Amino acid sequence: MPVAGRTAAPAPTAAAHAVPPTAREIPTPPADFDALRRQDPELAGVLLAELDRQSGCLQLIAGENFTSPAVLAALGSPLANKYAEGYPGHRHHAGCELVDLAERLAVERATALFGAEHANVQPYSGSSAVLAAYAALLVPGDTVLATALTHGGHLTHGSRSNFSGRWFRFIGYGVRPDNGLIDYDQVRDLAREHRPKAIVCGSIAYPRHPDYAAFREIADEVDAYLIADAAHTLGLVAGGAAPSPVPYADVVCATTHKTLRGPRGGLILCGEHLAQRVDRAVFPFSQGGPHMHAVAAKAAAFGEAATPAFAAYARQVVANAGLLAEALAAGGLALLTGGTDTHLVTAEVSPLGMTGVQARGRCAAAGIVLDKYAPPYAARGPQECSGIRLGTAAITTQGMGETEMPQVAGLIARALREERGTAAAVADLVRRFPPYPAR
Known part of the structure; x- marks a missing residue:
């Protein structure tokens, strides 16, 4: 699908529409695990030991999951070899016809899965996605209202050790001392007092659903953008087990691992009116060439999440x-x-x-x-x-x-x-x- 603000991408070449070769005709990838064991047994031993660790322990870290074999196959595919700076139909390097198809597939699946008008699947991580969202909507020195770091906020919510706390003026809201729930009265009072350019809702440790409608109402009252940091819960949203921030937030940032069960990486969802600003904030502002093997793995994960x-x-x-x-x-x-x-x-x-x-x-x-x-x-x-x-x-x-x-x-x-x-x-x-x- 065309990226907002750009001319329509040229039609893929004939090679892009060619019938895939049969399994017998596909050459064996040069980098497989058996080759690694022969060539570098020391490193292969580390990888095998990590697989053994993951298989032999109770994995209860909230931000971790096990990807499917299909996702792992995409991560280890020849797409790892391809430089593809830019966006489908507008790359800086030749030979991108097939990786264009992979990225278009990821975008189409993401927008359909979450009911969003636009998706950027290139962010390297959740933090990269948040950085791009800030770059798209803010300028250094702007005031941002977000979850206080001591109440479950992420580093990108204003930590002084992070770009967010160095570039922007963050005001933190918190949870009530009596029940641990978000204090929406405090959020509204702080918004009225500080008139932030953006309000961020999302946490790395809040086990309840945010009231996205309440956040939207507060953001509208002070004429602020609403950014949803749904890194932990977007997989639950995809499966219909959590409310979606997409109808309420101007921009939604997320990871594609965690509950979405895809590769380690980031995702941005937004309306068509912000698509060009978001895309430019990812590339060329904050990133270089996308990791096309990860983009393909995201496409695989989005396909699985739609089942x-x-x-x-x-x-x-x-x-x-x-x-x-x-x-x-x-x-x-x-x-x-x-x-x-x-x-x-x-x-x-x-x-x-x-x-x-x-x-x-x-x-x-x-x-x-x-x-x-x-x-x-x-x-x-x-x-x-x-x-x-x-x-x-x-x-x-x-x-x-x-x-x-x-x-x-x-x-x-x-x-x-x-x-x-x-x-x-x-x-x-x-x-x-x-x-x-x-x-």
Whole structure:
């Protein structure tokens, strides 16, 4: 599809429409894993060890998932060889007819999947997508209202160690101390006081659905752009298990991994009236040539996310998180916001007499991989903290369901108590749910 603000792309060449060769005619890619093992056994050993680690542990990091073999195949494809600066039909290098088709496919699938007028599939990461959104809508020195870093905001929401905090004036809003929910009255008051150029809604640790309509109303009142940072939840949106920010936000930024289960990368969705500004903010302003193997892998992931099977997966992710949260609370952890609407679970471990760092270490020793977390209003700072953050996207991809969630919570409780035999019990569970079953 043509990019807004540009002339229509020239028709693909005949080669682009050629019938694909049969499997027998396709040459074997020169870089395969067997070749790597022969050529560089040391590096191959690292990759095999990482596969073994991922397969042998409970993967509960909220921002991680297991991509499909199709996505992995695209990532390892010959598209990794192609330089393709620019956009389909407007590249700076020759020989882009076929990668143009891959990118158009990714764009068409993304816009159809999320009901957006325009999609840019080139961002290298979620942070790159946010950078481009800011570059498209703001100038240095503009005021931005976003989730406070101490209340679950991302580094791109104003950290002084990040471009966002150095280029723009960020004002942070937070959650209520009594229930941990976003304080929309505070958001409105701060917006009226500071008249931001943009309002950002989204968090790396908020387990409830944002009220996008309320954010839109506040943004309209102060004539601000609304940017939705949906990095964690866009996969749930794709599967119909979370409300969509697309009808409300001027620009939606996201990652294509996490709950979307695609390759590591970023995505931007927007209306047609902002398409040209967003595209120019990605290239040439903030990035060079796109990683075309990743773009193809995004296309594969968008195709998968449009299926009934993915919708069932997204619903199961949310159901699993709710059951896991309930079981963790029964085991003595204090749930932030009292539960979850998404894949995320955040909880205080201080009632058990330990810090988040200690909890993470004890779980790691038992083969349970999760993150420490500093809850809002907590006495401990982010280095030690008093909470943990975990998610159910990866273990749901492995096939775990309602039956396994109490078991997972029980294993976490055992790990926190440092019970002997916990690591073996973890290994027994994950052995039944390999992320990549042998075919």
